[in-house]
Amino acid sequence: MPYTTNPIIHTSNIVKSFNIGSENEIEILHGIDLDIYKGEFVSIVGASGSGKSTLMNIIGILDKPTSGTYILDDRDVSEARDKELSAIRNQKIGFVFQTYNLISRTTALANVELPMMYAHINKKKRRERAEMLLEMVGMSDRMDYTPDKLSGGQTQRVAIARALANSPSIILADEPTGALDSVTGHLIMDLFHKLNEENGITIVLITHSKELAEETSKIFTLKDGNIISSRMGRGGSNASTQTTQENNEAQEIKLNKESSQEINLDEESSQEINLDEESSQGITLDKGSLQENNTSSGLKGENYVY
Amino acid sequence: MFIENIRIALSGLRANKLRTFLTMLGIIIGIASVIAIMTVGDAMNNSVMESMGSVGANNIEFYVSEDVDADEEVDYSELRPMETSDEISRDMINDLVNKFKNEVSGVVLSESVGTTKVEDDANYANITINGMNLTALEQMKLKMLSGRTLSISDIDNKSKVCLVSDKFVDNMYDGHYSKAIGQPLEVVLDNKYYTYTIVGVYKYDPSVFNDHAVFKKKDVNTQCIIPITTAMQQVRSEEFFFYVTVVAADGYDPDVVASDISNWINKKYYETNDTYCVESYTMKADLDYLKNMVNTIKLAFMAIGAISLLVGGIGVMNIMVVTITERTREIGTRKALGATNGSIRAQFITEAVAICAIGGIIGVATGIGIGQIILKVINVHGMPSLVEITISIIFSMGIGIFFGFYPANKAAKMNPVEALRYE
Numbered sequence: 001m002p003y004t005t006n007p008i009i010h011t012s013n014i015v016k017s018f019n020i021g022s023e024n025e026i027e028i029l030h031g032i033d034l035d036i037y038k039g040e041f042v043s044i045v046g047a048s049g050s051g052k053s054t055l056m057n058i059i060g061i062l063d064k065p066t067s068g069t070y071i072l073d074d075r076d077v078s079e080a081r082d083k084e085l086s087a088i089r090n091q092k093i094g095f096v097f098q099t100y101n102l103i104s105r106t107t108a109l110a111n112v113e114l115p116m117m118y119a120h121i122n123k124k125k126r127r128e129r130a131e132m133l134l135e136m137v138g139m140s141d142r143m144d145y146t147p148d149k150l151s152g153g154q155t156q157r158v159a160i161a162r163a164l165a166n167s168p169s170i171i172l173a174d175e176p177t178g179a180l181d182s183v184t185g186h187l188i189m190d191l192f193h194k195l196n197e198e199n200g201i202t203i204v205l206i207t208h209s210k211e212l213a214e215e216t217s218k219i220f221t222l223k224d225g226n227i228i229s230s231r232m233g234r235g236g237s238n239a240s241t242q243t244t245q246e247n248n249e250a251q252e253i254k255l256n257k258e259s260s261q262e263i264n265l266d267e268e269s270s271q272e273i274n275l276d277e278e279s280s281q282g283i284t285l286d287k288g289s290l291q292e293n294n295t296s297s298g299l300k301g302e303n304y305v306y
Numbered sequence: 307m308f309i310e311n312i313r314i315a316l317s318g319l320r321a322n323k324l325r326t327f328l329t330m331l332g333i334i335i336g337i338a339s340v341i342a343i344m345t346v347g348d349a350m351n352n353s354v355m356e357s358m359g360s361v362g363a364n365n366i367e368f369y370v371s372e373d374v375d376a377d378e379e380v381d382y383s384e385l386r387p388m389e390t391s392d393e394i395s396r397d398m399i400n401d402l403v404n405k406f407k408n409e410v411s412g413v414v415l416s417e418s419v420g421t422t423k424v425e426d427d428a429n430y431a432n433i434t435i436n437g438m439n440l441t442a443l444e445q446m447k448l449k450m451l452s453g454r455t456l457s458i459s460d461i462d463n464k465s466k467v468c469l470v471s472d473k474f475v476d477n478m479y480d481g482h483y484s485k486a487i488g489q490p491l492e493v494v495l496d497n498k499y500y501t502y503t504i505v506g507v508y509k510y511d512p513s514v515f516n517d518h519a520v521f522k523k524k525d526v527n528t529q530c531i532i533p534i535t536t537a538m539q540q541v542r543s544e545e546f547f548f549y550v551t552v553v554a555a556d557g558y559d560p561d562v563v564a565s566d567i568s569n570w571i572n573k574k575y576y577e578t579n580d581t582y583c584v585e586s587y588t589m590k591a592d593l594d595y596l597k598n599m600v601n602t603i604k605l606a607f608m609a610i611g612a613i614s615l616l617v618g619g620i621g622v623m624n625i626m627v628v629t630i631t632e633r634t635r636e637i638g639t640r641k642a643l644g645a646t647n648g649s650i651r652a653q654f655i656t657e658a659v660a661i662c663a664i665g666g667i668i669g670v671a672t673g674i675g676i677g678q679i680i681l682k683v684i685n686v687h688g689m690p691s692l693v694e695i696t697i698s699i700i701f702s703m704g705i706g707i708f709f710g711f712y713p714a715n716k717a718a719k720m721n722p723v724e725a726l727r728y729e
Contacts, residue, residue: 062642062722083646090644101639101726105317117310118644162643 006074008169008202009036009059014068016054028054030225031068036170036204036218041196043205043213043233046222053174055222056206060093060172061085073169090118094163098175100155102147108134108158109143115165133161137191153184160191170202171195177212189215308656311649315657318629326661329625332618333665334672337702340611341673341690346680347604349688354596364556365414365445366564366588368571369549370394373583385581392582393546398575402552402567409563412441414551417537420495421527424478431477432527433470435493435500437537441553446531452483453506456533464535468502471510471528483507491530500540502532560588615702618665619709626658626713637717638725651711651718658710659703666702670695 016029028051036042046052057063058070061077070078073092080088094115095101102111112130121129134143137157147155156176163171173192177185189212195201205216213219214233221229319326370393374380399413419435438446443456451472460467468491472481479485491502510528552567554560564586576583630637637650645653674690681688 057723060642062726083648086641086644086646089642095639095642097639097726099635101635101642103636103639105321106314114640115643118640118646118649166644 005038006071007035007037008073009034009204010069010071011035011059011065012069014055014058014065014070016051016058016063017066020066027066028225029058029065032225032227034059034220034227036202038169038202039196039200040218041192041203041205041216042218042220043207043216044220044222045207045210045213047208049224050222051225052206052208052222056172056174056204059204060095061089086118090115091166092169094160094165094168094171096156096159096163096171096173096176098178100147100152100159100179102155102158102162104147107144107146108139108150108161111147111158112162112165115162119166129165130161133164134158136164136195137161151184152180153187156180156184156188157191160188160195164195164201170204172204172206174206175208176205177209178207185212308652311653311656312660314653315660318633318657319660322629325625329621330661330665330668332621333615333662333702333705334618334669336611336615336618337666337669337698338673338676339614340608341670341695341698342676342680343604343607343611344694345674345677345688345690346684346686347600347607348690349677349681349686350684351597351600351604352688353686354600355593363589363593364411364554364560366552366554366560366567366586367549368394368552368564368567368584368586370582371585373576373579373581388548388582390546392579393548394550394571394584395546398571399547399550401574402571405570406563406567409555409558409566410552411555412444412553413439414442414445414553415439415534415547416442417534417541419500419532419537419541422493422495424474424491424493426478429478430524431474432525433474433493433530434527435468435495435530435532435537437532437534437541439534442534442551443531445553448508449511451507451509453487453504455506455508456531460533461535464539465533466500466502466536467505467532469506469508469531470504471530472507473510473526473528474530475507477524498540502530502536560590564588615705619662619705622658622661622706623709623713625661626654626710627716629657630654630713630717633717634720634725634728637720638722638728641720641722642726647718650720651714654714654717655707655710658714659706662702662706662710663699666699669702670698673698 011032011034014029014032014034015027017025017027019025032055034055044052044055054063058065061070061072061080065078068078069076072088075088077085077088102108103114109127109130112133113126116126116129131140131143134140134157137160139154139157139161142150142154145154147158150158160171160176163173171192176192177188180188192203192205193215196203203216205212207213216233219229219231219233220227370388372380372382372385399415403410403413415438417437419437421432421434424431424433438456439461440456440458448455448469453469455469456467459465470486470491472483475481475483475486479489486504486507489504491504493500493502508531510526552563554563568584568586571584640650640653677688677690
């Protein structure tokens with residue numbers, strides 16, 4: 001399917017090196033070319049050490065590439081200054097983190113308002129939009145809760161609402177279900193699908209889980225700092241690809257074999273999650289009301305001091 | 307945005323109440339000690355000024371003294387003893403007053419006649435009889451309770467009239483002022499009998515007479531004031547003075563007037579005198595000296611207070627560094643959400659300033675409290691001015707900005723990727 005518009009994210013030959021100039025200089029990304037179009041639900045998969053975090057930081061303009069061009073929403077951001085970058089992050093990118101990263105001292109509502117505060121939107125409008133967004137993610141009854149009183153899944157919903165605050169061009173989700181049990185994780189994925197399908201929000205999911213990646217419309221596989229394949233996934237409303245699919249699928253199968261060890265690791269850790277699933281069996285999973293079991297929060301017990 | 311920052315700052319401070327309070331304590335103690343010292347220092351200064359001022363800041367004392375150089379070693383026993391002719395005469399005073407009409411508003415003349423006990427059948431009262439001219443009387447700042455004060459005609463006519471204190475009336479006339487007025491006051495001094503008619507009753511002010519050392523309230527010695535002329539007639543045959551107090555007119559520098567008059571009088575009357583001359587002394591120098599001394603002490607103590615403020619400020623800086631380390635992830639998150647370096651910096655500076663401002667306000671209140679307790683103990687009144695309070699609070703906020711800047715800047719310059727990854 002031909003695209004009538006330019007991609008929202010276009011990177012060409014992105015290279016990222018660390019410790020430049022020193023003896024242990026290391027190149028993490030070796031020339032990444034990536035095009036992501038409006039309305040897509042894209043996933044970037046790769047094992048740890050593949051450079052996906054580095055790529056995510058560059059896409060999220062938290063970090064600058066060593067060389068190469070990055071055009072976000074028709075704007076070259078590779079050479080922008082700090083202050084401009086802040087504004088671009090604020091306006092164009094919504095972050096969803098594995099560790100949620102809500103400000104623990106303030107309420108869910110205040111957390112969602114935060115990006116709008118940095119955008120200098122007035123108090124009343126901010127409040128209205130934050131309430132609307134929290135309702136959209138099914139958190140309207142817990143707006144005045146502080147994050148420590150919310151379960152992992154609920155916290156991540158608030159984080160998603162926060163990511164949507166300034167109507168960004170893309171949502172950048174870094175292992176958004178990584179700290180959640182599989183049931184809650186699926187609810188979060190369902191929410192992403194809903195946002196993508198119903199609201200046309202572009203989502204970039206960074207994950208090591210092939211299973212989750214399969215749900216998205218396009219999968220980029222990263223290995224050792226190169227994109228080794230890009231292919232269509234099962235899900236997504238705008239499932240499409242420009243690459244020759246057959247080639248990639250062949251590669252993909254090979255890759256799966258190579259990295260099967262890692263997947264086993266994942267399976268191991270999913271046993272723990274199964275325990276949680278058992279404990280949450282009694283709960284009916286209703287997408288509308290989105291009730292969850294608080295005790296199943298994957299981050300329970302960990303102390304995040306902000 | 308500014309109000310948002312304050313809200314964020316306060317929520318940050320609330321999250322660590324004890325720590326915030328302990329940090330604040332440094333500022334509280336610093337500001338409180340500065341305010342307390344300022345209160346006490348100013349109050350003491352004012353009290354000194356007041357008590358000195360009531361004696362007369364415009365007064366110049368002229369006294370007859372040996373005409374010797376200060377550096378020279380002189381055997382005073384070899385000098386000719388002072389005679390009446392060496393003293394300042396009434397004519398000289400008149401001449402002086404005429405010559406310096408504008409500069410001099412009056413000459414204080416007083417002459418002690420003696421101290422005695424007045425008795426009748428049942429009552430007694432201790433009095434000191436002092437002759438005064440009108441300028442001297444004015445300097446007393448007497449508060450008349452009944453009758454009249456002395457008039458120019460009393461002086462001119464050498465009237466045998468007197469003013470007595472309410473204490474005297476309490477003792478002799480059971481406190482009935484009207485009974486006392488018009489009554490004769492009979493005294494015997496050095497085997498001489500004097501009688502004066504009481505024309506007025508004034509209010510006794512213990513602070514002026516400083517006569518606390520009496521066993522019985524009744525024994526208190528108060529002044530009986532008579533015209534200077536009357537007194538002179540009784541105690542001395544001639545009108546000569548060993549010293550004279552001249553009051554400089556308002557708007558003239560007493561020191562300048564003093565040296566002008568000294569020069570003039572020495573040239574005119576003492577040029578031929580082989581041993582003696584007139585020297586002058588003003589209160590102003592003393593006042594300035596005292597003022598300086600009190601101010602120096604005040605400044606020294608305030609410097610100590612300022613040092614404790616400095617220590618408090620370093621405490622604030624320390625806690626801000628800790629806070630920023632703790633909140634590294636939050637800083638990373640805020641940056642990811644679009645916070646500029648400037649807004650991160652502003653957020654943490656606001657937090658430091660909030661600690662200092664709240665500490666400053668509590669410190670001012672504490673300082674006023676401590677100051678008032680000290681003033682109560684030393685029995686002086688005073689209150690720090692609004693300007694001083696405002697300056698103190700602004701100063702402590704300045705400390706917040708100064709000591710908050712470094713940590714806040716550190717936070718602002720954090721790399722968002724590293725901050726987000728921070729555990």
